[in-house]
Amino acid sequence: MTEDGETHDEATAPARAPSPTPDPHRTRTRTRPRRARTALLTAVLAAALAVLALLSVGSGAYGIPLSDVLGSLAHRAGLGGAPLDRVGESVLWNVRLPRVVLGLLVGASLGCAGALMQGMFGNPLAEPGVIGISSGAAVGAVASIAFGLGFLGNWTVTVCAFAAGLATVLLVYVLSRSGGRTEVVTLILTGIAVNAFAGALIGLFLFFADNAALTQITFWQLGSLAQATWAKVLAVLPCALAGLCVAPLYARRLDLLALGERPARHLGVDVERLRIVLVLVVALLTAAAVAVAGIITFVGLVIPHLLRMAAGPGHRFLVPGSALGGAVVLVAADLAARTVVAPAELPLGVLTALIGSPFFFWLLRRTRRRQGGWA
Template sequence: MLGLAVGLVVMVLVAAGSGQVAVPPFEVMGSVLHHLGIDTGPLPTHPQGENALWAVRFPRVVLAVLVGACLGVAGALLQGVFGNPLAEPAVIGVSSGAAVGACTAIVFGISLLGNLTVAAAAFVGGLGTTLAVYWLARSGGRTEVVTLVLTGIAVNAFAFGVIAFLTFVADPQAREQIIFWQLGSLNGATWSAVSAVAPLALVGLVLAASVAGRLDLLSLGEGPARHLGVHVERLRLVVVFAVALLVGAGVAFTGIVGFVGLVVPHVIRMVAGPAHRSLLAASAVGGALVLVAADLLARTAVENAELPLGMLTSLVGGPFFFWLLRRTRSRQGGWA
């Protein structure tokens, strides 16, 4: 945790100071301290330094921290409740549902909430789709993990069909906006976006912390967990709702950012072990660190251009997923 926290602070200072208006890390720290009322450290010497930091860079970096933490914790929750290291937030349809909501608002020109309309539609779509997957997977008052995963796959396929249809009927401008949203980006980060995501992220993280102990008991098996007093069905419902809240709030303003919820918790588990109290906390900090670093690479790798954030995370996460798949299969002696 100490290493991750130090790494995150350093990465935040570097990311906030990087761009066309370069600000050294010590000046970034000095600007933050002065805004906190601590008159120490150098202020940015560039005439546009303060404006670049507080109007553009800090909203983007803070949003990256929030979204990364949400995705990392969501992945750890799903891997814990499914008992499978291959689980990630897209499994239960929250990302595809958010995409359907955003695409619907874009294609039909809905603007009830002004600039926040697309983000609100994405959040509602992600939450609604996740609850629909959970309801469809229930039978006899219970929800089996395999049924939940297969239902999520079916709903994902249907959602991507809806997205394809909306893309087909959209005008060229809306089609371009849909494609850009699905690629993922923090380009539109503002303080209003941060203020909208932060409360939802806080609720989701508190819910995650509240179920950490019960997830440890569930890892013993569903039967032993019940004998130890865990209401397994209620636990799954809380986890699914928390994941929908975390991922829905995250992707609402950034678009789809894949594989963070898969890669980060698995790496943390390899280093720190499976205990969920430490795993969830470390996954939050690790997810924030990964997304801040990925966003820094996205906007600085190519001069005068910004690479899609979702593309970068997928280029790294895809091969990692394949390696994880092969490793898991070899350890289990084959899927049969």
């Protein structure tokens, strides 16, 4: 014991260095390159989308030169230019443009939904189909085709798919809820079980369907934008805009949720309410996309991965960036589907799966090598 009342260990112990205080200048220095990178990436994606859209509306069995496309667009906007001939105007405005706009909306919806799912579950393998949205929508569409329902005319399949997709998500959420809370593992396992049940229902409906219905069901499940019209664009537009506008508002809370549920709660995030809202947003985006385009895979899974590799895990860019990236990928894929084997057309869902599957496998191998394994 020393004269000051300290123990010998305390007296002889080296003085502890004061905890370093964060340097605001250094923080700003780190943030600037990240912001510049995300701004550059956003500009590149937007430019790519514009170029692909212009190429897509001009390419096909009836070719339209880029100058004529720009002239017709300027004429419709009242900025000069000149209209095309009657056939060219009809092809451009009634066939090509609705298809490109629908592809943009569907791709943006699937990409944004994928980013939300991965952020909500904290799992890079999550995608909208995990909680049964796609399979539920497929049940509604297949049932309406197999039983010859036509109470809404040409809209019957779309409405049935959309309603069944939303109902499936609500069913998954209710079944996985216990004690006022919903755990991620329970939600995923319930989604797997509901997906299996939906697959069995689809098989049962296929058993009772006739040959004409079987052909229609097959083409719907393969995914396509071939039946795009302005009416379908207007049908999906409110759902897509609502989901795409609401999703970025929860970016900061998703960043906090990435720290874990308990830390997020301590930082003021109502995790259960956040999960409910995001499940509804994902259901709205995915059900609308699947209802008008059929089942299109890998867009919601791969795009958030690529952007996370390029710009980091921050959801302030990842959520809107995934929407923009999804639009780019789907417009490009639809252009390829129409032109690679022209005059025939590849199913869009098949093309995205053929390209997305090996690419995602490469991504998994690359990530595993960098981390030295998954354990």
